[in-house]
Amino acid sequence: MDRKALFDQAVAFITSVHQVTYEMTKDFALGDITPVQYGILEYIAVAQPVTLSQVSDCKHISMPNTSRELKKLTDRGLCEKFDAPDDKRKQYIRLSPDGQAFMNAAFGHMEGQFRMRLATATEEQLEQLSAAMGVLQASLFSEKS
């Protein structure tokens, strides 16, 4: 198989994923939440409870900046910090009820877009889709390295 052609296909594919992700999320009102803050909330939503260091590592934001943004978010009542029982240096973070509601709305919006895109798909096509994502995530887009 032609690896160069496969690479070109992968570039086009990645571009499409980014493009479609943008289109599926752009018309959700962030209010006064900045894109970076939204990314943090999204990460907390799927991984909570998390420490500040985890947010810093996973979202590639320096600790001082992570601390700053997270302070803003807690001040706005979207998430809560609580001490780790084992290590008094650590702080865990989770979404507050307001934060949960916000993220539920965000994910709900995304899911709506998602369903629209797949509205006309047959059962068989959905199975194919799931299988295709499985294949890709097991190989090209695995995060083990």
Added chain:
Amino acid sequence: MDRKALFDQAVAFITSVHQVTYEMTKDFALGDITPVQYGILEYIAVAQPVTLSQVSDCKHISMPNTSRELKKLTDRGLCEKFDAPDDKRKQYIRLSPDGQAFMNAAFGHMEGQFRMRLATATEEQLEQLSAAMGVLQASLFSEKS
């Protein structure tokens, strides 16, 4: 098929794609080119020649800001503007030789990462991969809407 589960899988998948894309590109030296500027160059590379308006539309940057960033890039000798023969209002943009060299290096780096990830894959797996990307791009990540 459970659509909610499929949605969750899609969210995880999209996250992985973004994550891996970041990891494949992060250690390429941008020099004094900013991320937004890099995105513009990448777009020009695959779509050249393009007008300013096209860049603005596709990269979701307002015309004034597109004009500003493109001016910086042409000043640095990475791309060139030339008048459209048919419409004197339009300006086409293409990469300069330096810009081409830069983007060749960038794509070369990405391709290296890409090959590393697929180094142990069998011929059959590569075929599967290509097919999987085809399936996804034809359904979930099509950009027709």
Added chain:
DNA sequence: TTGTTTGATTATCAAATGATAACTAAAGAG
């Protein structure tokens, strides 16, 4: 115990990005 590492905070600064208004010139519509 002393020194070092880790987790987090605050303060400050610089740079990148986004937004808006005002403007020019060419093209197109009536």
Added chain:
DNA sequence: CTCTTTAGTTATCATTTGATAATCAAACAA
């Protein structure tokens, strides 16, 4: 020929984001 729209530019401003230094307390290692 006007009027409007399109393509692009310049200038300016606010905000967001990234980067760095200095600090603190707890944990850990010698």
